[in-house]
Amino acid sequence: MKILIILCILCGHAFAQSDIVQMISDTASLRIEAESIVGTTPYRATEHQIIKNYFVRIKDFVDQLKENARKKRRFNNYLESQEMSKFCSGIFIGVSDWEQIKIDCTRNRFFLCAEDVNEYNESKKIFFEILSDVLLKIFQNTSECQ
Amino acid sequence: MKKLLIMIFSLWCTLIWAQSNQEIKIDLKQVVNKVSTENYSVYQNSLRVYQAKEGITVARMNLLPRLNLWKLASAAAEIFAGGPAGAAGGAFSIVEDIAPFLVPANWFRVSQSKLFYQADLEGYKALWANEVLTAKALYHHILLDSSLKDHILKSRKDLDEIYHIVRVRETFGGLTQNISQEIKIRLLALDEDLRALEVLISEEESILAFLMGYPSGTKLKVTLIEMPDYDSLEHLVYEDFDFRALDVSPEVKQFQFFINAADYAKKEIYYSFLGASSLSRGLNGGVFDNLPVQAGLGFGAGASIRIVKTQKEILKAQKKAVEETVRRQLKQLINNYNLDVDNYKNLNERVSLTKNRLKQIYQRIQFGENIDSLQLIESSRNLIDAETALFSVMFRFLNSEDKLSRLIFFGDYAKAKEALKLIQKEQR
Structure with a gap:
């Protein structure tokens, strides 16, 4: 019986971890897609959708962790075992790329991409609140996370 | 003592009168802020959003x-x-x-009320933006009409000078009698235009004051705005704006929330064997209030589900119609904008040519030449028409830019969320 309970806990833990891993890998693939179209102006509906998909995902990602304390704890545990630079370069688009996207999104004085692009910095700020103190220090000292 | 009292009373009356007739100087920024916080429709709608928000708490x-x-x-x-x-x-x-909490329908109503709150928020955004757009358009119109008024006044002054010269020449027999009469008719027509413009400006100011939540009788004085560099304006491309216009459109988003809420209405029927919910769906929930949901799973459940599915299809069709309306408006706006870009240079040239033509006629009259009266009237009318068209195009640019900003929620229209927060803060 005890073995069964331990097995159940382990399975639950593995399932929870895979949930976080899936979230990160989905975001990473959207980032790669978004980075691939930087500079391919003028943006049309397809490019706009790719950009939107990534920035909405990042926003949802931090919102989900912020609102769900258990998920947040699991995420912190998972991140402790990971290399921060690898994690950041995986999910976060570089600042220069973000700036370029914002420039490319502006035509005839009007900003024409999804509003989520402008909210990227706010999403990153929320990310600071999610991290534990130890992870936050590492995060702030990692150049890939800036 | 009596004299002193009368003096104080008359001073007080003068002060009150001065206050009531005081002009309020406004600029575009104030227009946006006042419409956001004081406009009657915006305020009512913000209260509706508040009700919807409280509706979630009630359901929960x-x-x-x-x-x-x-x-x-x-x-x-x-x-x-x-x-x-x-x-x-x-x-x-x-x-x-x-x-x-053992009745699943109640849980679905909580989820629905959250969606209706989101839909209300989008409705608020749309209404707020429309009111701001109307107020800003009025502001632009007041400026346009004031410019036209100044321009007509100037034309009238020039024509009046010519009238006096012509009168002198006619008296001394240099010119035939009919020219001064024709000029006088033109002067009278300009006076009529001026009076009509004054009434129009006063009406526009009154509507603007209402939109800004000022009490009736408030006199507004609009300040001039910085005009764009018209020579640097370029053509707009529809495809550039298409995505953003649909992506931010509160009208489209509102329908999406209703469509999402339809799924919960369907679930209510599936789980009706565990009881029906007696909770109200709120104001926006009216879309689903007529759907047949029985308290208990009966033989009518299948038909009820089909009705809900059809309702969802209706909402999808409505959403599609709204999307197409946004696209059509955008296309029309961009076409007109591009047309004005092309016409601006033409109109500028037209104004300068008609100005020269009239100047030549005035000079010929001053030198004592016998001028065809119809030619003078025609030239004067041409100049006024050309300048009016140029002014109209200049202000139409402002309105087109503003309409475009409204469609893509850019500039002042990006402040929708802050506007709501401001009102909600005041409510607390």
């Missing part, structure tokens, strides 16, 4: 047990009287009151 709190003495009494009577099902029957009859 209604999941907790509630006290209904009569139902308790009837259940107790059933238990003690040992009715058909005895104690169990009595307890089950009040389950919707003592454990509403």
